[in-house]
Amino acid sequence: MSDDVTSQPLPFIGERSIVRVKALWRSLLWAALPESFANDSGDDALPDSGSASMLGTLRVLHGSSSPAEPKAEQAQRDVLEALKQGRAAVLAERAADAGRIDLASELFELSGREHVALELAVVTIFQPAVAYAARTVAGRLGFESSVQVSLLDEVLGHCQVGAGLMRSLCSQGGALHEAGLLTLQHNRVVATAALHAFIDGGPSPMLPQGRIDGLPPEAMETFKGLRRGWVSTLCGAIGQGRPLLVTAASGGGLATLSDAVAAQLDVPLLLVDCVALWQQDHDAGADSGGAALAALSASAHLWPQLIALQGVEELGAMLREKRRQVLPWLERLSRIERPLLLLHEGPVSPMLASSLALAGGVPQLDLPPAKPSERAKLLSAALAAAKVDESVTENLASEVQHYGFGLGQVGLVVAATLQRTGARLGRLRARGELDDPVQTLVPSLSEMRAGVMAATSTRLSAFGSRVETSATWDDLILPEEIIDQVKTVARFARLRTKLFEEWGFDRKMPYGKALSVMFAGPSGTGKTMVAGLIAKDLGVELYRIDLGRLVSKFVGETEERLGALFDEATQTGAALLFDEADSLFGQRTEIKSANDRYANLEVNYLLQRLEDFDGVVFLTTNFGSSIDEAFLRRIRFRLTFPFPSSEERQKMWEVMLPEELPLDEEGDPADWQWLGESFELSGGHIRNAVLRSAMLAAEADMEVGMRHLYDAAAAEYRELGKLAPPYPFDDDWD
The missing domain is CATH 3.40.50.300 (P-loop containing nucleotide triphosphate hydrolases)
Structure with a gap:
């Protein structure tokens, strides 16, 4: 600031402070060594009537415990006004006829006794003439230093300001020590670096230790x-x-x-x-x-x-x-x-x-977490500031706005993304595949997502892992009635804010506002996939909670971790997925031991946090009947995923195939109907079989054919402990 108070041409030490401190030292010398004044005819000789009057005035002015309180209160208001409006010249005007000691006393609202002690120490340390005279007095009285705390206490005690005052103020807990002005070192009063800088009219010696968030x-x-x-x-x-x-x-x-x-x-x-x-x-x-x-x-x-x-x-x-x-x-x-x-x-x-x-x-x-639209707007501006092609900034930002990064992480997201983009362009340039030596920065969507992942960190990662899904609603194959229920959940998720905040249901339902959904059904039937799709629709991150990181054998620690989990999810707006929830949300037991009592306490605490939570929670279980009834009452939606029928399995085989996958349509075409009817596999196992078949074909450098698909499905069957049906087609497979 151009009008910073420390840059004003204030007096180094006010003349009045010097006169007062001289009087203190002369008074001590007169009492302790009166013979020193016997033959001295100089200006500082025997205390004349003026000097005695000044000393008496000093006792009156500084003997009280709270001098000029209205003045101190006005100084506080001036400081706050200066801080709020940047008009530090107000302080400079107030200090124009005073020294920095007086100004420091007002800024700290020191009492009269505290001001006298500060003034004595500062003038004795900084004013050359007084420092020289004080050293002489100290030597005559047998003290090692003029700022020895016992000597300064003697000065203040002799003037009836207070016995032992200097030691009390400069020791731990003392007003001048706590203020960061004076301290004691080896029984000597020492001015701090901050007081040195302030008296000299310099800037604060405290250097910045933190960092801004890296936003362009x-x-x-x-x-x-x-x-x-x-x-x-x-x-x-x-x-x-x-x-x-x-x-x-x-x-x-x-x-x-x-x-x-x-x-x-x-x-x-x-x-x-x-x-x-x-x-x-x-x-x-x-x-x-x-x-x-x-x-x-x-x-x-x-x-x-x-x-x-x-x-x-x-x-x-x-x-x-x-x-x-x-x-x-x-x-x-x-x-x-x-x-x-x-x-x-x-x-x-x-x-x-x-x-x-x-x-x-x-x-x-x-502060509430940033909305997805706010993330997109700031990220787009930061990408443009980093010279990214403006034709792609808004699209890239909108594609990743549902990730739970904060506004303070946008700079890191951009840096991490461009690092990957630069590495890709460097590889292309090294291979001579870039026509334009000055290539415009155009990050890919995968680089943008990787940048977000690399730059963001949430404490939720201590309890589980982020769930990513590239699937769409078109990839979902379930019975029609289950599809309708899933769409109902998705509709509620999208309209939840309107229902509770705009239409007033938050007043009618102060508790249990969370979007809580339980998916029950056999493994691999699409429960996690649906949770991912709903979270993707909402534009929030989904975290699968690892119960091993959440549950502790120590009493009270599980509840503490649960509290931290729900608090972090509330602040970040992330959705939580409790897989195999029956192990945590299971039914409470009859209390027969201390272990039962503590286990029930954990369940009760979880019930309370679930009721207070207003975010998104998914629970998946293979055994819906084992969930505690109290939890079930708090679950807004409950869906049961059946094992897929043969027709649904046939569709799954076809849907799982990437467009780029080469199929042997001529020599060994796949019979999707036979696969769906012959192998009773859930969607998760069919996904594994498709990937395994592609691996077998790639290893043989062939297109994927029916035999690859059969062998992969048979391998899945064997891992499930089932006997695979025989291969019914003629082939000359080696």
């Missing part, structure tokens, strides 16, 4: 347009002058949002790694007194800037294992009386939220 500058305006409402909301919240916990789904773009807020306020943004800051204090040990956090406090108070702390979610995760070390640090952080943005990506730990709220009353602001 050309796409920043699009981002601001998509988040305009939240930028305004945060600007208003910052005006309260307190830390604010801002949460979003993984990759939610909180750093970019903070940058937009700082730009709106016309102040610099300082991004700080929260875990790194805590680690500095932790590694330094208890003796450091949390110097890193104190430096953050000083930077937040003394310079007009917006400070955002990244990685708060990692600190929250550490609370469980290192509660005694992390919690006091978090409480100190929450008590910093300045507008700090605590950026948290992913589900918020209840322990973290409650700790911040109880310690410092830190409010929480939750």
Whole structure:
């Protein structure tokens, strides 16, 4: 900022501060060594009536516990006004007739006693004439240094400001130590780097440790347009002058949002790694007194800037294992009386939220996940900024908008995609297959999808794997009545927002708003395929949950993982697929042991979370009767997939064949009807058989014929423990 308060030509140290501190030292010398004044006829000789009067005035002005409170309150309002509107010149005007010590006292709202102690230390350290005189006094009185804390305490105690005040203020927990202004080192009072920089009129010594999300500058305006409402909301919240916990789904773009807020306020943004800051204090040990956090406090108070702390979610995760070390640090952080943005990506730990709220009353602001249309718009702008051919940007963006990446991951998605596109063009160029040496960047859809996969990361991957499907509704072969039921589920999925939000059913049905569907039936009958198609229609990611990663043998840990799973799914908008759900949603048992009691507690907790969840949940099971009745009551749709008939199996054999697959139509044509009637295979097993037949033909360098299909189907039969029917066709197969 051009009008940054630190760039104003303020006095180095105000003259009034120098006069007051001289009086303090002269008073001590007069009391301790009166003979020093006996033959001195200089200006600083015996305290004359003016000097005595000044010393008395000093006692009156600085002996109170809270001087000029209206002035301090006005200074706070001025600081917030400067931060909100970028008019730091207000502070410069207020400090025009004062020194930086007075300005620091106002910015921190120091009491009178605290101000006197700060003034004594700063003038003694920084003002050459006073520093020289103080060293002389220290030597005459037998002290090693003029800033030895016991000597400065003697100075303050002699003037009735307070015995032991300097040691108390500069020790751990003391006001000047917590403010990041003064500290103790080897029993000497030392000015911090922040105070040095502020007194010298320089910038904050705190360097950025975080990073912006990597969005191209050309796409920043699009981002601001998509988040305009939240930028305004945060600007208003910052005006309260307190830390604010801002949460979003993984990759939610909180750093970019903070940058937009700082730009709106016309102040610099300082991004700080929260875990790194805590680690500095932790590694330094208890003796450091949390110097890193104190430096953050000083930077937040003394310079007009917006400070955002990244990685708060990692600190929250550490609370469980290192509660005694992390919690006091978090409480100190929450008590910093300045507008700090605590950026948290992913589900918020209840322990973290409650700790911040109880310690410092830190409010929480939750940002919703980006809509698919918002992802597409920002991704299209970022691709155009990266010089991708504009004729394909919108189409590519729309094709991948249903993936659950956040706005903060768009830059990474573009970079990962173009890395793959560049590698492909490099290979073509090396083989001499590119006519144009300056090839326009045109990523393929597969490269775009791979870029999304590489760049995005969600905590859901800790509980399962993402389900991808290239199938369409035309590939679905089921009985007509089941098709109608599936279409009903898909229609409800598409209209759910309208029904609950626009037509008011959310008031009539506050619980159980989730799209919950149970698919029962034999293995391989299309249950997972239908779940994938519905998720694809909705434009959301589908995650198949691995129960082995979810269930724990330790008491309470399963519930904690379930909570994290549903919280992350809520924030990312992802759909959940519980395969073989009967193992988790099974019927509760009669309590005969402690194990039964804890197992039932897990089921009860799962029931509660399922009822509170308003996302998309699919359950598949081979044994629908084994599902707990309480779960069944909460399931909105229940479909039973029958084993396919011979006609359906015949269609499946044909539908499974890719268009590119070479078929031996002349020499060994396939008899789809015979395959459908002779092999009682589900769709999953038919898919495996088709792929196996293609492998057999490719190995023999032949087109796929009936014998390849038969052998593949027979192999599937043998793996199922069944006897394959004999091959009825004449052939000369070797």
